[in-house]
Amino acid sequence: MKNSNGKSFLVVIAFLAISLLAANAFILNADPNVNFEPHIVKTILKNQKIENTQSKIGDEDADNDEVDKDLETLEEDAERKDELSKKATSASVATVEKGSSGKVLIEQSTKRVLFEQNARKKCYPASTTKVLTAYVVLKNLPLDHIVTVPKQAAGVEGSSIYLKEGDQATVEDLLYGLMLRSGNDAATALAIEVAGSVEAFADMMNKEAQALGATDSHFVNPHGLHDDAHYTTAYDLALITAAAYELDDFRKIVSTTIRRIEIDGETTVIGNKNKLLKMYDGANGVKTGYTKKSGRCLVGGAKRDDMQLISVVLNCPDMWNDTEKMFDFGFENFRMVPLDSALLTYGEGKKRVEVVAPYSVTSDWQDIFYPLGKDEYLEVRAA
Numbered sequence: 001m002k003n004s005n006g007k008s009f010l011v012v013i014a015f016l017a018i019s020l021l022a023a024n025a026f027i028l029n030a031d032p033n034v035n036f037e038p039h040i041v042k043t044i045l046k047n048q049k050i051e052n053t054q055s056k057i058g059d060e061d062a063d064n065d066e067v068d069k070d071l072e073t074l075e076e077d078a079e080r081k082d083e084l085s086k087k088a089t090s091a092s093v094a095t096v097e098k099g100s101s102g103k104v105l106i107e108q109s110t111k112r113v114l115f116e117q118n119a120r121k122k123c124y125p126a127s128t129t130k131v132l133t134a135y136v137v138l139k140n141l142p143l144d145h146i147v148t149v150p151k152q153a154a155g156v157e158g159s160s161i162y163l164k165e166g167d168q169a170t171v172e173d174l175l176y177g178l179m180l181r182s183g184n185d186a187a188t189a190l191a192i193e194v195a196g197s198v199e200a201f202a203d204m205m206n207k208e209a210q211a212l213g214a215t216d217s218h219f220v221n222p223h224g225l226h227d228d229a230h231y232t233t234a235y236d237l238a239l240i241t242a243a244a245y246e247l248d249d250f251r252k253i254v255s256t257t258i259r260r261i262e263i264d265g266e267t268t269v270i271g272n273k274n275k276l277l278k279m280y281d282g283a284n285g286v287k288t289g290y291t292k293k294s295g296r297c298l299v300g301g302a303k304r305d306d307m308q309l310i311s312v313v314l315n316c317p318d319m320w321n322d323t324e325k326m327f328d329f330g331f332e333n334f335r336m337v338p339l340d341s342a343l344l345t346y347g348e349g350k351k352r353v354e355v356v357a358p359y360s361v362t363s364d365w366q367d368i369f370y371p372l373g374k375d376e377y378l379e380v381r382a383a
Helices: 002-028 038-054 061-092 126-140 171-180 184-195 198-211 234-244 248-254 319-333 363-367
Strands: 102-107 113-117 146-148 168-170 258-263 266-271 283-291 295-304 307-314 334-338 351-357 369-373 376-382
Touching (some): 102 234, 102 319, 126 171, 126 184, 126 198, 126 234, 126 248, 126 283, 168 171, 168 258, 171 184, 171 248, 184 198, 234 283, 234 295, 234 307, 248 283, 295 319, 307 319, 307 334, 319 334, 351 369, 369 376
Parallel strands (some): 351 376
Antiparallel strands (some): 146 168, 258 266, 283 295, 295 307, 334 369
């Protein structure tokens, strides 16, 4: 009976030893290229490693060390696969985050930011796109140039001035239709007249934007109808608007409240959709915008004394009030100071504002102005 029990015990021990060796052989020969999901692979490997670490039967320390190394390699491979999977997923997501919004207030001549909130966050601009469209058109076509409306421009969806194929109008009247009534058909007609196609015009828009420092933007059309690849930031759009404000014709167009235009011999009176022109003292532009995905957007312009402010709000439900509040903040807290006087504004407790100048101090600095807050002083550094 004792011999029988002893033999049974030895059989059990032998069976366990063979099973353990077989298990280790399976782990050592595991194929790291098996196509498991990364999180599943990591879970399996961790469980296997725990089991091997806890095993106390026999003298297997050396073998377990080798198994651990192989398991660590497999875990690293799995983690790399997981990271690549996450990167691939994020790359396929739209550039603009859902619900993105941004605000900025700048002084036009210096581009100094006076207020910002998520100003560098990518957003959909909707029809505020047309600020750049008008800028590109004004740089490439004279106002009295006659445009014959192409087929592609007739019946474009959204806001319209009801152009028909073959209609004729001046660039000037189409620009008023673009900026006052937000005509998507006018945008398309002008784009094709400038560049030959909407796609070629979009390339021009992107080149202009880049040249102006609007490096976080990408445009695919001249009107702003939604496209996932069509986006900008509040800051970029402010820079573009600041450049457009350097053009006399642009400032004249966007500050107009009502205008008579002629399309193919027929006269029409149009009004500006930008209520800011009537709501805010000193308002002189510029453009509204809205799509379901962009939300409410507004680029505003206002000038008091010698300070021209530009505001941008993207995806802002209360765009009129928020714009007015930003303008109030700018006009109440900043003033334009001649550089020669600004250099003498140093005082204890004031904040230093550094300006890099590409030229030496001259008497002409009295004609160059910079926006300074009440508690700021200016320090000019040579480039």
